[in-house]
Amino acid sequence: xxxxxxxxxxxxxxxxxxxxxxxxxxxxxxxxxxxxxxxxxxxxxxxxxxxxxxxxxxxxxxxxxxxxxxxxxxxxxxxxxxxxxxxxxxxxxxxxxxxxxxxxxxxxxxxxxxxxxxxxxxxxxxxxxxxxxxxxxxxxxxxxxxxxxxxxxxxxxxxxxxxxxxxxxxxxxxxxxxxxxxxxxxxxxxxxxxxxxxxxxxxxxxxxxxxxxxxxxxxxxxxxxxxxxxxxxxxxxxxxxxxxxxxxxxxxxxxxxxxxxxxxxxxxxxxxxxxxxxxxxxxxxxxxxxxxxxxxxxxxxxxxxxxxxxxxxxxxxxxxxxxxxxxxxxxxxxxxxxxxxxxxxxxxxxxxxxxxxxxxxxxxxxxxxxxxxxxxxxxxxxxxxxxxxxxxxxxxxxxxxxxxxxxxxxxxxxxxxxxxxxxxxxxxxxxxxxxxxxxxxxxxxxxxxxxxxxxxxxxxxxxxxxxxxxxxxxxxxxxxxxxxxxxxxxxxxxxxxxxxxxxxxxxxxxxxxxxxxxxxxxxxxxxxxxxxxxxxxxxxxxxxxxxxxxxxxxxxxxxxxxxxxxxxxxxxxxxxxxxxxxxxxxxxxxxxxxxxxxxxxxxxxxxxxxxxxxxxxxxxxxxxxxxxxxxxxxxxxxxxxxxxxxxxxxxxxxxxxxxxxxxxxxxxxxxxxxxxxxxxxxxxxxxxxxxxxxxxxxxxxxxxxxxxxxxxxxxxxxxxxxxxxxxxxxxxxxxxxxxxxxxxxxxxxxxxxxxxxxxxxxxxxxxxxxxxxxxxxxxxxxxxxxxx
Amino acid sequence: xxxxxxxxxxxxxxxxxxxxxxxxxxxxxxxxxxxxxxxxxxxxxxxxxxxxxxxxxxxxxxxxxxxxxxxxxxxxxxxxxxxxxxxxxxxxxxxxxxxxxxxxxxxxxxxxxxxxxxxxxxxxxxxxxxxxxxxxxxxxxxxxxxxxxxxxxxxx
Numbered sequence: 001x002x003x004x005x006x007x008x009x010x011x012x013x014x015x016x017x018x019x020x021x022x023x024x025x026x027x028x029x030x031x032x033x034x035x036x037x038x039x040x041x042x043x044x045x046x047x048x049x050x051x052x053x054x055x056x057x058x059x060x061x062x063x064x065x066x067x068x069x070x071x072x073x074x075x076x077x078x079x080x081x082x083x084x085x086x087x088x089x090x091x092x093x094x095x096x097x098x099x100x101x102x103x104x105x106x107x108x109x110x111x112x113x114x115x116x117x118x119x120x121x122x123x124x125x126x127x128x129x130x131x132x133x134x135x136x137x138x139x140x141x142x143x144x145x146x147x148x149x150x151x152x153x154x155x156x157x158x159x160x161x162x163x164x165x166x167x168x169x170x171x172x173x174x175x176x177x178x179x180x181x182x183x184x185x186x187x188x189x190x191x192x193x194x195x196x197x198x199x200x201x202x203x204x205x206x207x208x209x210x211x212x213x214x215x216x217x218x219x220x221x222x223x224x225x226x227x228x229x230x231x232x233x234x235x236x237x238x239x240x241x242x243x244x245x246x247x248x249x250x251x252x253x254x255x256x257x258x259x260x261x262x263x264x265x266x267x268x269x270x271x272x273x274x275x276x277x278x279x280x281x282x283x284x285x286x287x288x289x290x291x292x293x294x295x296x297x298x299x300x301x302x303x304x305x306x307x308x309x310x311x312x313x314x315x316x317x318x319x320x321x322x323x324x325x326x327x328x329x330x331x332x333x334x335x336x337x338x339x340x341x342x343x344x345x346x347x348x349x350x351x352x353x354x355x356x357x358x359x360x361x362x363x364x365x366x367x368x369x370x371x372x373x374x375x376x377x378x379x380x381x382x383x384x385x386x387x388x389x390x391x392x393x394x395x396x397x398x399x400x401x402x403x404x405x406x407x408x409x410x411x412x413x414x415x416x417x418x419x420x421x422x423x424x425x426x427x428x429x430x431x432x433x434x435x436x437x438x439x440x441x442x443x444x445x446x447x448x449x450x451x452x453x454x455x456x457x458x459x460x461x462x463x464x465x466x467x468x469x470x471x472x473x474x475x476x477x478x479x480x481x482x483x484x485x486x487x488x489x490x491x492x493x494x495x496x497x498x499x500x501x502x503x504x505x506x507x508x509x510x511x512x513x514x515x516x517x518x519x520x521x522x523x524x525x526x527x528x529x530x531x532x533x534x535x536x537x538x539x540x541x542x543x544x545x546x547x548x549x550x551x552x553x554x555x556x557x558x559x560x561x562x563x564x565x566x567x568x569x570x571x572x573x574x575x576x577x578x579x580x581x582x583x584x585x586x587x588x589x590x591x592x593x594x595x596x597x598x599x600x601x602x603x604x605x606x607x608x609x610x611x612x613x614x615x616x617x618x619x620x621x622x623x624x625x626x627x628x629x630x631x632x633x634x635x636x637x638x639x640x641x642x643x644x645x646x647x648x649x650x651x652x653x654x655x656x657x658x659x660x661x662x663x664x665x666x667x668x669x670x671x672x673x674x675x676x677x678x679x680x681x682x683x684x685x686x687x688x689x690x691x692x693x694x695x696x697x698x699x700x701x702x703x704x705x706x707x708x709x710x711x712x713x714x715x716x717x718x719x720x721x722x723x724x725x726x727x728x729x730x731x732x733x734x735x736x737x738x739x740x741x742x743x744x745x746x747x748x749x750x751x752x753x754x755x756x757x758x759x760x761x762x763x764x765x766x767x768x769x770x771x772x773x774x775x776x777x778x779x780x781x782x783x784x785x786x787x788x
Numbered sequence: 789x790x791x792x793x794x795x796x797x798x799x800x801x802x803x804x805x806x807x808x809x810x811x812x813x814x815x816x817x818x819x820x821x822x823x824x825x826x827x828x829x830x831x832x833x834x835x836x837x838x839x840x841x842x843x844x845x846x847x848x849x850x851x852x853x854x855x856x857x858x859x860x861x862x863x864x865x866x867x868x869x870x871x872x873x874x875x876x877x878x879x880x881x882x883x884x885x886x887x888x889x890x891x892x893x894x895x896x897x898x899x900x901x902x903x904x905x906x907x908x909x910x911x912x913x914x915x916x917x918x919x920x921x922x923x924x925x926x927x928x929x930x931x932x933x934x935x936x937x938x939x940x941x942x943x944x
Contacts, residue, residue, distance in 0.1 A: 017883055024891030025879040027826015027866035031892065034825035121811065198830045198838055198926050199892040249828070249892025250926050282831040505890030505927045671886045678929030679889065706835035706924070714920035714930040719913075743929075 011514040011524060012734075015671045018510045019529075020247075020503075029247040032202040032219050033279045040204065040275035041070050043265060044123035046113040046130045047287065048105035051139040051360035051699020052152070055103055055112065059131035063115055066129060068122035073114045073268065075102035080267050081233060083258060085326040089475035091165040092331060093158035095324045095358070099264035105134070106154055106322035107362050108701050109287025111260055116268065116276065139699040143319035143357040144296065154322060154358040163324050164331035164356040166474070168338055170413035171349030176311035180302025184385040189768040190374040190748070192294035192319065192693040193686075195367050196711055197504075199249020200285045203262050204277040205269035213240045216266050220245045221256040222542030224500050225327055225478065227534035229258055230266055238534075241266075245532035245542070248504035252683065253366035254289045255504065256544040258326040286704050291693055292367025294319040295337055295374050301382040307390050307397050312347050314338060314378070316354040321363040330356045332473040333364055336371020339414040343379045344423045344461035344637055345401040350413040360699040366544060368683055369462075369744040376460040377769060380749035384456075384756060385765065393440075394457050394753070395431055399424065402459065416463055419731045421635035422663040427459050429661035429723050430639040439643060439657075447761060452646040454758025458749035461637040464738025465550025465729075467630035472545050480545065481629055484537040485555035487516065487563050488623035491608040493587070493601030495522045497556060498530040500540015501548040506676065506740060508548055511668045515553050515734065519560035520567075521584025522600065537625070546636065546738025549668060554733035555628035566620040570607050571598055573618050634729040636737040638662035640681070640746035642754040651773035651780075653689055653755070660746065661723040665737030673739055674722050680743015682717045687744065688751035688769050690716070763787060795859040799824065800868030808855045815839045817855035818865060826866040826895050830924070837923030840896035841865050847903035866895035869902070878902065878940055885936040889927035897923045901937055910941040 023029050060072040075098055082096035101112045113130050117123035138152045145151055146161040154161055177183065203218035214236070220226055223243040231238050248255065261278050269276045280288075295318045302311040318334025325332075338352030383401070387394040403410045408420040430436075439455055446453035466472055468481030487497040497516055501508055509529040517524045530536045531552075564584055571589035572579045575598060581591050590597030598606075606613045607620055643657040660677050667673050690710045694702040703709040728735030748769050755776075756766040763783045768775065792807040799822060806821055813832075818824045818841070830838030832851045839850040842864035870876035875883065878901055888894040897920070904910060904919040916937045920930065 018886070020891065021883040021888065022872040022875060024888055024894055025866075025875060025882055025898070026870060026872050027824070027895050028872060029826075029891050031825075031828070033829070034819075036820075036823065036825075121809070196926055197890070197892070198836055198924060199828070199890070200830065247891065250890040252926070282833065282836075507889065675886050675889055675928060675932060678931050679927045680929075682929035683926070705833055706831050707833070711924060711926065713922075713924060714917040714934065715914075717929050717931065719931045719934070720929060 011517040012668050014669065016510060016514055016524065016669055018507045019513060020507060020509050024247065031199060031247045031249055032204060032217050035204060035217055037204065037206060037275045040277045041116040041118065042120045042123045043276060043278040044115050044120065044127050045111040046127045046132065048101060048108055048110040048112055050105055050134050050136055051108050052137040053105050053134035054137060055101065055105065056133040056135050058113060060113065062129040063126040066122065066126045068118045069126045070116045070118065073100065075100040078267060080263065083229065083263065083326050085324045085329045086477055087329045087331060087475035088477065089164060089331055092329065092475065093160065093163045095155050095158065097260060097323050097326060099260045099267065107360050108699060109362060114264060120279065139360045141359055141361065141695055141697055141699050143317050143359055146359050147317065147355055147357045154360065161358045162355045163320060163358050164329065164335065165354065166335050166338065167353040168414040169351040173311045173313050173349040173351035176349040177300060177302040177313055180310045181305045182303040182386060182389055183300060184382055184389055185300030186767050188297040188299060188378045188381065190293050190295050190377055191770065193292045193367060193691050194286060194289060194693050194709060195252035195254030195292060197250030197252060197254055200280040200282060201255065201259065201289060202279040203265055204275065205265040206275045207269040207273055209273050214266060214270060215242045215244060216262065217244045217246060218262055219248050219255050220542065221251040221502050221504055221544050223502050223532060223534045224540035224542055226258055226262060233263065234266065234270065243534040245502040251504040252368045253292065253370065253544065257290050257328060257365045282706060283704055286709060287701055288362055290325055290365025291321065291362050292364055293333065293374055294364060295334060297337065297374065297378045299378050299382060301386055303386050307386065307392050307400050309345055309347050309401050311349040312342060314341055314352040316352065318354060318356045319359050319361065320356045321359060321361040323363040325363045325365040327476055327478050328366055328473040329476060332366060333371050335474050337375045339416060340372045340375040341379055342412050343376060344403055344459055346403055347413065361695050368680065369741045372460065372462055372745040373684065373687060373748050376458060376745050376749045377752055380458045381752055381766065384753045395427060395436060398427055398457065398459055402427065417632060418461055418635045419729065421461060421637040422725045422727050423459065423461065423637050425725055426637055426639040426661045426663055429725065430641045430659050433661060433721060433723055434641045434657055434659040452648055452758040454644055454754040456642045456750045456752065456754025456757055457639065458746045458753060459639045460745050461635055462742060462745055463633050464546035464636045465630050465732055466545060466547060466633035469631050470633060478541065480541050482627050483551035483555045484539060484625060484627050485552065485559040486537050486625040487559045489563065489567065489600060489604050491604050493599060493604040495520065495527045496530060497527060498536035499552045500537050500542065501552045502532040502542040504543065506543065506548065507672045508552065511549060511672060512552055512556050514668055515556045516560050519557050520564050523587035526587050546740040550630060550634065550732050550736045550738050551628055553668065553736045554630060555626055557734045558626040558628055559624045562626060563622065563624040566622055567603055570614065570618065570620045571603055573614060574598060574603065574606055628733060630732050632731065634665065634731045634737050636664050636739055636742055638742050638746050640750035642750040644751065644754045644758060646758050646776060651776040655685065655718040658718050659721045660743065661725065662739065662742055663725040663727050663737065664739035665727065665729040666735035667724050667726050668736065670724060673724060676740055677722050677743045678720050680741060681720050681747045682712050684744045684747020685717055685751060686712045688748040688771065690770055690772060692770050793856050795856055797858050797861055797863055799863045800865060810854065810856050812855045813851055814853035814855050814858050815850035818850060824865055824867050828892055828895055830893065837900060838893050838896040840899045840923065842899055842903060847900050864899065866898055869898060881936040881939050885932045885939065887928060887933040887936040893923060893925045897925065897933060904937065905940055905944065910937065913938065
């Protein structure tokens with residue numbers, strides 16, 4: 001590399017204020033529904049009010065004749081192939097996903113009829129005039145029942161409701177378990193959640209009649225994946241379809257899949273030759289956005305008398321809902337539970353088996369943490385149960401079992417490799433920060449006073465920044481392991497850097513600019529980050545799975561270094577100095593130890609515009625595209641400690657302290673990392689204490705408003721203390737590790753352990769989440785009855 | 789448009805007269821009729837607070853108001869607070885404390901804070917959190933928002 005290492009990075013690691021903020025703070029953001037397109041037709045969907053039924057007939061004449069209605073569509077009016085999320089996984093069954101339900105509806109909220117009208121009000125009026133005759137079928141709502149051979153089938157072609165099955169094993173777990181002196185276990189239940197971004201899903205398809213091209217503006221995390229799929233489905237070249245994710249109002253995984261509405265409006269815009277748009281409301285979000293988690297885990301942990309883990313076994317059933325979601329498949333969430341269950345511990349013998357079972361509920365998909373909030377909840381509960389059985393402090397039992405520094409790289413039974421991460425250090429740092437020993441003394445006093453006061457620890461590890469060697473979802477035929485950075489210095493000296501990622505709150509326009517500013521020597525305010533646009537680079541997928549800082553940060557580093565070499569070479573000719581003596585910073589190249597320098601603008605003008613200033617043979621191409629692939633990925637880890645109190649009269653839970661010590665590698669922007677951790681923990685607190693998607697036995701959704709699906713408000717989330725360990729990853733360029741999801745992975749387990757600790761005196765164990773006040777009341781009453 | 793009524797409102801100091809359907813929501817009037825898309829819509833049932841605006845100086849859910857009900861009212865929205873080049877002190881505090889991520893709840897959150905800061909002592913974090921509890925944010929975990937409001941409350 002040219003230039004000396006005499007300039008220390010000044011942007012990476014700094015608390016740089018976000019580039020995105022001024023527009024978002026002034027109402028000048030451009031969210032999907034903010035884009036005003038005169039003449040666009042508005043779509044409203046008549047959705048299924050049955051969980052499982054055959055469509056016997058649809059009457060659309062009355063709706064179509066309402067003034068202002070342009071057209072009404074049913075599945076019969078569309079010629080578009082169904083989408084199937086394929087996988088190389090054995091024992092996997094894809095399901096056909098149609099943009100509008102064809103013959104059968106499989107969950108309440110599934111789109112059946114689309115009404116197009118001049119505005120949303122009229123379109124919704126017309127919905128009421130649509131008549132659908134259903135022949136009800138038996139609803140399948142209990143996943144264990146659905147897995148049995150005699151259950152009604154959701155998808156005849158699959159021949160089973162078990163859409164995927166997988167097993168991981170190492171050693172003879174059953175034999176080791178039988179011989180283990182200490183065994184703890186139980187049946188754990190982590191109920192269904194919904195990601196609940198505050199911006200509902202929406203999309204707008206504009207058809208350019210002259211160029212025969214389509215622009216789909218949509219609330220997505222994965223514009224590249226959608227572009228590639230639509231190109232196949234519509235049989236169009238990629239350059240004829242542009243998928244734009246403008247400002248996106250949160251995603252959390254709920255906007256990381258392809259949705260039937262996106263396919264439908266793209267198809268209709270082309271068919272009608274005009275703009276078509278849909279803006280979902282909250283009811284549509286709660287009934288039809290991909291939901292998360294929802295597993296039953298029967299697990300057991302065996303240890304020796306000194307508290308060393310000997311064996312772990314788990315039988316998992318994941319309730320994946322009605323369809324195998326594109327592109328991740330129904331296997332994503334449940335398989336990840338058994339992949340990650342051993343966590344950051346030395347587990348010599350393991351057997352985990354999982355079934356992903358279809359039911360008549362909204363499809364599940366990725367939700368922040370994917371599998372690991374559940375695996376961490378179960379494993380961390382088991383560790384705490386073992387600690388109590390052994391009479392060992394829970395922090396100490398973890399220390400005895402965490403993978404040690406000299407054991408890295410450590411291969412987990414599922415094949416995941418922990419490259420190297422500060423497992424033990426996160427535990428020690430969190431304990432120190434919260435004053436663990438003092439807290440235990442306070443707890444002893446509180447217990448004497450009859451207070452239900454608990455301390456809960458959760459330590460976990462996650463794989464982030466996954467490269468091309470591992471698919472983000474098992475067997476998925478889409479490469480999620482590479483990222484492109486295309487960076488250019490234009491003829492005015494301005495830097496434009498394009499990526500395949502799609503920011504939806506993470507601040508990537510800021511963090512990627514920080515990386516480029518340091519690596520290229522550009523001014524931060526002289527860099528434009530282009531993202532969330534399938535046209536930006538040749539191949540991109542989007543932002544999910546804690547990948548963007550690692551992959552886009554790595555690609556930005558590579559491309560910046562190469563572009564800098566070229567800028568320096570051009571400057572060396574212009575400044576008549578050796579390349580070794582030239583460096584770049586703040587948008588200038590300069591000869592070290594002298595006052596000779598040129599601005600990027602001057603270099604760019606000399607290269608591009610000033611004829612004759614540079615001989616052709618030294619004229620540089622100031623545009624670079626590099627693809628980065630971390631191949632395997634890297635390990636992020638953390639320890640969360642929660643301190644809470646349960647009100648014995650109201651069963652309200654108050655979180656008194658919350659500490660997170662995390663290793664997210666080299667920190668690009670500590671302010672943004674804090675924000676990600678806080679937000680993740682808040683979602684984990686919701687998952688632990690209040691959030692639950694509830695379907696009744698008929699498959700009707702009971703939590704269909706924000707009054708019924710309750711997420712934490714400002715009073716329900718404590719101030720969170722964070723410690724960044726900042727240990728550079730050995731496996732990624734730049735040393736970055738992903739950290740977008742960790743908060744949600746650690747918090748449910750930490751809260752569950754703190755609740756179990758608080759309720760140890762009445763003898764309550766925690767096996768299910770969320771522990772709502774009602775469940776706490778019942779658990780305490782049951783324990784009291786047993787005690788009496 | 790069926791049964792239109794002409795309404796007259798002052799939005800961010802600008803007088804508007806527009807014919808509207810009686811059923812048009814104030815949120816849609818602001819966003820679609822006036823093109824002021826800074827006010828966001830998150831639930832249309834009055835829980836999330838994303839659409840919060842000030843009507844005659846009081847914070848209100850624009851999704852629970854019909855535009856005709858705002859006839860003769862003075863409305864303040866996020867567009868009235870400050871510009872990209874000249875953020876208001878509250879907007880600047882949000883930026884400084886990283887009180888926003890995706891920015892979708894932010895306009896409603898800001899308008900709620902404007903109301904809180906005008907009317908309440910906000911002497912403790914508990915009081916600030918209580919005041920913010922009608923606005924849902926899914927990104928930040930609220931703590932940075934509390935810090936921004938605390939900083940503004942101290943400066944008054």
